[in-house]
Amino acid sequence: MKIAITGKGGVGKTTLSGTLAFLLARTYKVFVIDADPDMNLASSMGVHTEITPISKMKDLIKERTGAEPGSAFGEVFKINPQISDLPEAMSVKFDDYKNLRLLVMGTVLKGGEGCICPASVLLKALMRNLILKKDEIIILDMEAGIEHLGRRTAEAVDVMIIVVEPGLKSLETAERIKKLATDIGIKRILVVINKVSNAMEEEFTTNKLDKLGFEILGCIPRDELVIQAEMEDKPLVDYQQSIALQSINHILENLLNYHSRN
Amino acid sequence: MKIAITGKGGVGKTTLSGTLAFLLARTYKVFVIDADPDMNLASSMGVHTEITPISKMKDLIKERTGAEPGSAFGEVFKINPQISDLPEAMSVKFDDYKNLRLLVMGTVLKGGEGCICPASVLLKALMRNLILKKDEIIILDMEAGIEHLGRRTAEAVDVMIIVVEPGLKSLETAERIKKLATDIGIKRILVVINKVSNAMEEEFTTNKLDKLGFEILGCIPRDELVIQAEMEDKPLVDYQQSIALQSINHILENLLNYHSRN
Numbered sequence: 001m002k003i004a005i006t007g008k009g010g011v012g013k014t015t016l017s018g019t020l021a022f023l024l025a026r027t028y029k030v031f032v033i034d035a036d037p038d039m040n041l042a043s044s045m046g047v048h049t050e051i052t053p054i055s056k057m058k059d060l061i062k063e064r065t066g067a068e069p070g071s072a073f074g075e076v077f078k079i080n081p082q083i084s085d086l087p088e089a090m091s092v093k094f095d096d097y098k099n100l101r102l103l104v105m106g107t108v109l110k111g112g113e114g115c116i117c118p119a120s121v122l123l124k125a126l127m128r129n130l131i132l133k134k135d136e137i138i139i140l141d142m143e144a145g146i147e148h149l150g151r152r153t154a155e156a157v158d159v160m161i162i163v164v165e166p167g168l169k170s171l172e173t174a175e176r177i178k179k180l181a182t183d184i185g186i187k188r189i190l191v192v193i194n195k196v197s198n199a200m201e202e203e204f205t206t207n208k209l210d211k212l213g214f215e216i217l218g219c220i221p222r223d224e225l226v227i228q229a230e231m232e233d234k235p236l237v238d239y240q241q242s243i244a245l246q247s248i249n250h251i252l253e254n255l256l257n258y259h260s261r262n
Numbered sequence: 263m264k265i266a267i268t269g270k271g272g273v274g275k276t277t278l279s280g281t282l283a284f285l286l287a288r289t290y291k292v293f294v295i296d297a298d299p300d301m302n303l304a305s306s307m308g309v310h311t312e313i314t315p316i317s318k319m320k321d322l323i324k325e326r327t328g329a330e331p332g333s334a335f336g337e338v339f340k341i342n343p344q345i346s347d348l349p350e351a352m353s354v355k356f357d358d359y360k361n362l363r364l365l366v367m368g369t370v371l372k373g374g375e376g377c378i379c380p381a382s383v384l385l386k387a388l389m390r391n392l393i394l395k396k397d398e399i400i401i402l403d404m405e406a407g408i409e410h411l412g413r414r415t416a417e418a419v420d421v422m423i424i425v426v427e428p429g430l431k432s433l434e435t436a437e438r439i440k441k442l443a444t445d446i447g448i449k450r451i452l453v454v455i456n457k458v459s460n461a462m463e464e465e466f467t468t469n470k471l472d473k474l475g476f477e478i479l480g481c482i483p484r485d486e487l488v489i490q491a492e493m494e495d496k497p498l499v500d501y502q503q504s505i506a507l508q509s510i511n512h513i514l515e516n517l518l519n520y521h522s523r524n
Binding site for chain 2: 008009010011014036037038040043044107108110111112113114115116117120143144145146147149150151152155166167168169172173176179180181182183184197201204224227230231233
């Protein structure tokens with residue numbers, strides 16, 4: 001299964017992506033990819049080493065195979081499009097989660113160097129060409145907002161999860177994402193409501209989403225432990241008493257049920 | 263003065279941009295521009311009409327002057343680079359704020375249509391060529407994250423304000439923004455701390471910012487009225503009792519003092 005997590009900036013995409021990755025890695029082989037040039041996924045998963053981005057993959061393939069960049073990338077994945085072909089140097093492993101790998105798309109290293117369109121093209125090709133085994137899951141933590149949908153970065157995913165929070169702004173973004181994702185052929189779109197403080201906020205948001213025709217996967221309460229985890233620089237999955245973590249566990253069950261039905 | 267408001271997604275850039283615009287419009291002529299393709303500024307300022315984006319400016323100039331797109335845009339602003347040359351159709355007026363205009367850069371209208379690089383180029387040219395009068399202020403509400411700094415969209419601003427919130431993620435982004443903004447020659451960089459729940463969070467964030475060498479412009483408490491304003495679809499400036507609004511008023515004074523000193 002290939003999953004993309006999208007939504008307005010700050011709704012909690014990265015926390016959800018990282019936590020789902022940790023939880024899924026108990027049962028599946030999980031590859032979680034930071035597709036946001038403003039990379040926060042690694043640090044939110046407790047990783048502080050430098051990671052070679054996918055945008056450097058061409059160079060690595062050239063190094064290993066002697067093939068010219070450009071053609072080489074597509075070729076390698078056409079011949080043997082398996083996740084095990086991803087250069088080892090490009091992913092981070094976790095001591096406590098043997099089945100989990102973290103990758104990053106790439107960032108802006110110098111002001112004025114240009115956009116991240118080329119890195120997006122590489123990631124898109126990778127997502128399109130990879131053939132997953134039954135026990136393999138890819139989670140893409142997308143950049144905030146909608147530009148990646150103009151670029152089709154996530155067009156090959158099986159499920160897109162849009163994260164929203166109470167208030168109209170992130171719902172506006174969700175509507176835009178749904179429209180643009182449908183344009184590029186993504187059919188399975190689900191919503192997670194995050195940072196819910198009270199029943200009034202949940203009702204407000206659920207009603208709006210129902211009217212917009214969204215299928216809701218679950219609801220995560222506002223939880224001070226999420227902020228505390230971040231300030232203590234540890235992943236949320238380390239806080240077993242977190243009510244947000246418990247909700248994400250529940251959302252995971254719903255997601256797997258949804259996937260087996262669809 | 264040309265101001266860009268930047269920061270990680272969801273930290274409150276749009277709320278700060280819109281509220282500063284309303285407050286400044288009591289004394290100055292203010293042009294507030296939504297530079298985020300995932301446009302939320304208009305709705306957060308209570309505007310729900312469709313707005314012709316700056317990305318369509320070439321077409322409008324061609325219509326008015328008969329000149330070919332491409333060269334025409336630069337020419338118009340070289341001959342008479344004043345904000346009054348902006349086509350009227352491109353900005354929204356406010357009944358209660360005669361000195362305020364809202365503009366939008368442009369968005370992704372169809373999934374797969376491409377990136378927003380061309381719209382960014384237009385906005386960059388506009389920002390570089392406009393010569394402001396003393397009583398004119400431009401506020402740019404930038405897109406979340408760092409990609410706009412690769413594109414130099416905001417290179418011509420006088421002051422860049424980075425919004426952060428308690429937690430490491432938005433501070434990581436702030437560090438990246440500062441580095442990239444310095445690369446493209448932006449010298450005056452200030453920070454606003456938003457969504458502060460308690461003294462511990464304020465101290466944590468202030469200490470981190472001090473260590474990173476940031477100048478702090480002010481601090482905005484977490485305020486349920488910000489969420490309420492959004493759910494009731496009204497601008498924050500309508501909630502006179504809001505403690506967040508009071509803090510933004512204070513930040514505005516600090517900004518004007520800073521500007522007159524620098």
